[in-house]
Amino acid sequence: MIQARRTNTLLEWHRKILNVPGQTVELRMLGRIMILTENIENVRAIMSTQSTCFGKGATYHKIWSSFTRDSILTTDGHAWHTNRSHLIAHTGKIRPTDYVVTKRHTQNLIRVLSDGKPHDTLNQLNRFAIDVVSDIFYGSSTNTLLTNDQSLRDAIQHHKNVNTWRLLFGKIGAWIPPDRKACNVIDTYLDSVFHSFSLEGPDSPEERDRKAQTLLGVLIAQGVPEKVLKDQLAAVLVGGRDSVAIIVTWALYELVRHPNIMRELRAEISTTHGKSDPPGPSELEGMELLNGIVQETMRVHSSVGLNTRTALKDCALPTGGGPTGKSPIGVLAGTALVMCLDSIQRRPDIYGPDANEFRPHRWDNKWKPDPWTFFPFNLGTRTCLGKNLAVMEVKFVLCRLVQAFSSIEMVEHIGGEVVVVKAEEREKMKTKLAFNTKPAEVVWLRFKK
Structure with missing residues (x-):
């Protein structure tokens, strides 16, 4: 497992060892029991029908609370329900101002990518996503796209890398210290967000009203204690940043590898909406491809x-x-369970012989798979509260990037020179595990007007 983690082949290793009757295995490592499963009935039980039996647990909380604090991402029971009640009203729906904020920061992204230079795509999109989520939920943006100071972004990423390794070792990992420097950078930022929040100043009445209705503004008005409030800020900072940046990066990577799909998308956008104006909500929903x-x-x-x-x-x-993989499995308290969702979403018996291939047209005519075979934002009690906002951001920024740039090239640096490569002929990118799953290498893209 450790070797697979180091070589960015952990997901492939999971698929290999789960190729057994029942798609479930038990591992014993460093004195602890771990159950891995891609069995749909087991996943449904863990996430939904028996969700009260399963939670994040004490070890997960000890490791990740250094980053995501006592938030919805690390807690169980009453604490989890309280955290959820603080967040759901602000993350469960898209507000008109969310489009305005997303549009503003997408323009910043386009401006940054328009210099004709190669860009580390995930890096830029991480900066874009953190700018959007901070603006939507805090009322003030980090503006990392427009500054060279990347201390907050770097601290978040490094902290996640360290904690992913700590989690691999279970209870032993809980005794390994986190990156204290990264912790201090993140805590200092959350302190500054909280203490600098104000509805006074030169902002327009509309902007002051928007800030008052943000997560931060409402929780302050409700008198939520500072410590609890910062827990919520940490949760949306992580949840709102990662998924958007990762999905858009992978989407661009696949579009460059499939130029025919890129051409079809350009034609759809031009026909459905136009070549320059930002799309509205209904227009985004209306583009099938x-x-x-x-x-x-x-x-x-x-x-x-x-x-x-x-x-x-x-x-x-x-x-x-x-022996047949059809019997129940006794699970002792404290057992770690790993649901291999990536494996389920690539199973040929569910998605067909081309399950490992990128084929967007499988979703034509509003086709939908069985809900318990597709987990982009989890399912059950811990479904991601901000999934609708995240999908809107992904669609909007993809549409705008295709409108803004006539070509998007994959490049690499060879001997000090930038060389365009045929992405479709290259070996597929591996996937790296660091809290989330993301490209294992830098996706270098050059955007041309």
């Missing part, structure tokens, strides 16, 4: 390739055990 590209990207390149839970008490999984 754009929607298919986003859905297929989330299927082939899930940003949540793995999802973990801990058994909170002695219980059982419904199936996956015994």
Whole structure:
């Protein structure tokens, strides 16, 4: 497992060892029991029908609370329900001002990418996404796209890398210290966001009203304690940043590898909407191929390739055990469970013999798979609250980038020179696990007007 993690082949390793009756295996590592499964009935039980038996658990909380604090991402029981109640009203729907904010920062992104130079695509999109999420939920943007100071972005990424390794070692990992410097950078930022929030100043009445209705503005008005409020800010900072940046990066990577699909998308955007004006909500929903590209990207390149839970008490999984893989499995309290969602979304018995291929047209005519075979934002009680906002951002920024640039090239640096490569002829990019699942190498793209 450790070797696969180092070589960015962990997802492939999971698929290999889960190729057994019942698609469920038990591992014993460093004195702990771990169950891996891609069995749909087991995943449904963990996420939904038996969700009270499974949670994040004490070890996960000890490791990740250094980053995501006591937020919805690390807590169980009453604390989780309280966190959810603070967030759901602000993340469960898209507000008209969210389009305005997304449009503003997409213009910044286009401006940055218009210099004719190669760009680390995930890096730029991470900066874009953190600018949008901070503006929408805090009322003030980090504006990382427009500054050379990337200390916050770097701290978040490094902290995630360290904690992913800590989690691999279970209870032992909880005793390994996190990156204290990264923790301090993130905490300092959250402190500044909280203490600098104000509805006074030169902003227009409309902007002051928008800030008052943000997550930060409403929670302050409700008198939520500072510590609890910062927990919520940390949750949306992580949840709102990662998925958008990863999905758009993978989508651009696949479009460059499939120039015929790119041409079709350009034609759809031009025919449906036009070549220059930003699309509205109904126009985004009306573009079948754009929607298919986003859905297929989330299927082939899930940003949540793995999802973990801990058994909170002695219980059982419904199936996956015994010689035929159809018997129940006893699960002791404290057992770690890993749901291999990426494996499910690539299973040939579910998605056909081309399950590993990027084929957006499989989503034509509003085709939908069984809900329990597609997990871009989880399912069950812990479904991502901000999924609608995230999908809107992904569609909007993809549409605008295709409108703004006549060509998007994959390049690499050879001998100090930038060389255009035929992306469709290159070996497929591996996937890296670091809290989320993302491209294992830099996706260098050059955008041309």
